[in-house]
Amino acid sequence: MKSKYDVVVIGAGCIGASVAAHLGELGCNNVLVLEKEKMIGTGSTAKCAGGVRAQFSTPVNIHMSHYSIQEFEKLDKEFGIQFVQCGYLFVVKTEEQKNRYLKNMEMQKSYGVDVRFVTKDEIAKLAPNYGLDNVLGGTFGPKDGLIDPYMLVDCYFKKSRKMNIEFETEAPCTGFKSSDGKVTHVVTPKGEIACDYVVNAAGPFAQTIGNMLDLKIPIEPLRRMITTTGDLDFITDKFPMVVDVTSGMYMHKEGNGLLIGLANSDEKPGFDESIDNNFLDTMLMTALEVMPYLENAEIKTKYPGTWAGLYETTPDHHSILGQVPPYKNFLLAGGFSGHGLMHAPAAGRAIAELVVKGKCEFMDIHPLRFARFAENDLVHEKNVI
Ligand SMILES: Cc1cc2nc3c(=O)[nH]c(=O)nc-3n(C[C@H](O)[C@H](O)[C@H](O)COP(=O)(O)OP(=O)(O)OC[C@H]3O[C@@H](n4cnc5c(N)ncnc54)[C@H](O)[C@@H]3O)c2cc1C
Known part of the structure; x- marks a missing residue:
């Protein structure tokens, strides 16, 4: 583990691993993924039912699935993630x-x-x-179906490691240092890590991470x-x-x-x-x-x-993707409300594009912005299991 990275991702579940691999694909590989547990992928991802579907009630969730299903088809050919399109x-x-x-x-x-x-x-x-x-x-x-959650995390881990992205286990984020509206360091028992961006991909612990910055993140386990x-x-x-x-x-x-x-x-x-x-x-x-x-x-x-x-649930059953004000460089990828595995490819790409390109180009993630709660502009996903 070095003392400075471009991006520190907190949490090595399917979301954190996907964010890391997508950052690497966009040429950003000075990345550290911190995981509090002994092994990666042992949080909600390991408990999940493996379901993948595009049958949602809102356009943004359909787009997230549509993109992700195409990615699962490719990853299955390349890595054998056991994507079975049983419907x-x-x-x-x-x-x-x-x-x-x-x-x-x-x-x-x-x-x-x-x-x-x-x-x-x-x-x-x-x-x-x-x-x-x-x-x-x-x-x-x-075209809907099932994937093996372990295989998906393992595939993103392998992709990331090929691009020299680092994963540090038994390394909980315990706090942050910030200045001028930016997070400057992630604090861990193994030392403080300077970074340009932080991605909160802590699944059901997303709110706990937010609390360390006095942020009210509406994600409940x-x-x-x-x-x-x-x-x-x-x-x-x-x-x-x-x-x-x-x-x-x-x-x-x-x-x-x-x-x-x-x-x-x-x-x-x-x-x-x-x-x-x-x-x-x-x-x-x-x-x-x-x-x-x-x-x-x-x-x-x-x-x-x-x-x-644990599900990581938001009031409108949509995920939250992107910057969390007032911190310009603190991004959240969480609150998938039971759909995190199936939306991991789209979420990873969205966050990687926000970091590298400054905007998400491949799909419109405006409905998933953090500010929707303060603006009271919620569209509820009805097709929740
Ligand atoms: C019973 C069940 C069934 C489900 N079925 C489906 C399904 O069929 N399809 C689907 O798409 N989704 C399903 N889900 C939801 C899915 O599992 C989650 O949405 C998804 O796994 C979230 O991934 P994640 O990476 O955000 O969270 P996680 O896998 O929980 O990863 C977060 C990681 O962050 C780590 N972490 C937390 N705090 C810290 C810290 N302070 N420092 C460092 N690391 C930290 C955790 O240890 C964990 O490894 C299901 C969930 C459950 C519980």
């Missing part, structure tokens, strides 16, 4: 849901997303044994749980990510079984990552409602078959 299937059960998802679908199509409405019979073929009671159909995006089943003989690589719009329960292939996730709407912000057994019961009851076939399945109710991790 996302949102299953609707009421006329209101159907109309809402049809409307979303038309908007998504207008931005070039490959998505179509599927009937109950098609759902039976796409997702064998999924419960079809009251099902009216669904929207299916065949929220526990989310996942459980998995034993082997199921009907599961193939083509089994899509299926989302029950009514309950929000999602399931996709994991090994030879299923991974099942559900958000607890009563969860309070906090850093608790323990398994909540009461809510696990709710998850299992819901799973039986959406897929009664699971009555006979083995459910792995203990860690590592069941686990909890």
